[in-house]
Amino acid sequence: MPEGPSVRKFQLLTSPFVGQVVVKVGGSTRKINVNYLNSLRLQDSQVRLVLPLRERGFRFFYNCRMQWISSPRADPASDILSVEFHRGQALDALRAPRPICYTLLDQRYFSGLGNIIKNEILYLAKIHPLTPGSLLALSDLEQLLDCAVQFSSAWLHSKLRGAGLHPQIYQKEQCPLGHAVTKGTLGPLGGLKRLTWWCPQCQPEVLPGDGDPPPVTE
Ligand SMILES: [Zn+2]
Structure with missing residues (x-):
């Protein structure tokens, strides 16, 4: 799974194409028929790469899987x-x-x-x-x-x-x-x-009770 910075970089690279029509598609995914994407208009590019296209939304990850979803989902919070x-x-x-x-x-x-x-x-x-x-x-x-x-x-x-x-x-x-x-x-x-x-030395284990006074024993 690509981490946030990779996804954000991809979002920044794809943002200039929002509003344009897909003229060519490719890829090895078997999850969807990528030819469906031909001639659709790219409506948005979000950090979670939810790209709504006309009525149909799809989620697009490079280096990852593709699948149809019913609606865009992105929670910037x-x-x-x-x-x-x-x-x-x-x-x-x-x-x-x-x-x-x-x-x-x-x-x-x-x-x-x-x-x-x-x-x-x-x-x-x-x-x-x-x-x-x-x-x-x-x-x-x-x-x-x-x-x-x-x-x-x-x-x-x-x-x-x-x-x-x-x-x-x-x-x-x-x-x-x-x-x-x-x-x-x-x-x-x-x-x-x-x-x-x-690193066990730089990141010491914290056990429940650490910081409490030692138990009183007789
Ligand atoms: Zn260390």
Whole structure:
């Protein structure tokens, strides 16, 4: 699945063609007959690549699948690269008592936030991926959101310049400070599990009760 910056770049590239008629189509998808798209008018290009065409809407991902949908769906409030991104809604989601790395990949709250961004921003914010959001201070969650927005914007801008991404933790064996990186497949029970990299030293595990006074023993 392409991540937000890739999709946004594609949206920026296709926007100038809104209003024009499709003169040629191609591709290897078997989901739809691409010839249907011939001579239709491109009506919109949104970050989630929902392109309504006359009565019929279709969703178009490059490097991904295509399918007919009944209506356009795009919620800029959950798009970290949109000026309409709703921080309050995102913070509420992050405060849930589930591992923070599960919430970050929940596209209902963070559309466009994929596995690379997840790994990188957890490292930047020094948060262990399995930390329940409910155990983190609001200031930590605010910082994580800042990292998400800044990292995604920087990635988009480097993409637009044609430059590559230089991850600090994703697919690395050592963190930038030289510590050994741990790798694990993490995801909710019955849900999608994704390879995750973290530095146990830079991103220490937070256990329930951390910060509480030690129990009194006799
Ligand atoms: Zn480290």
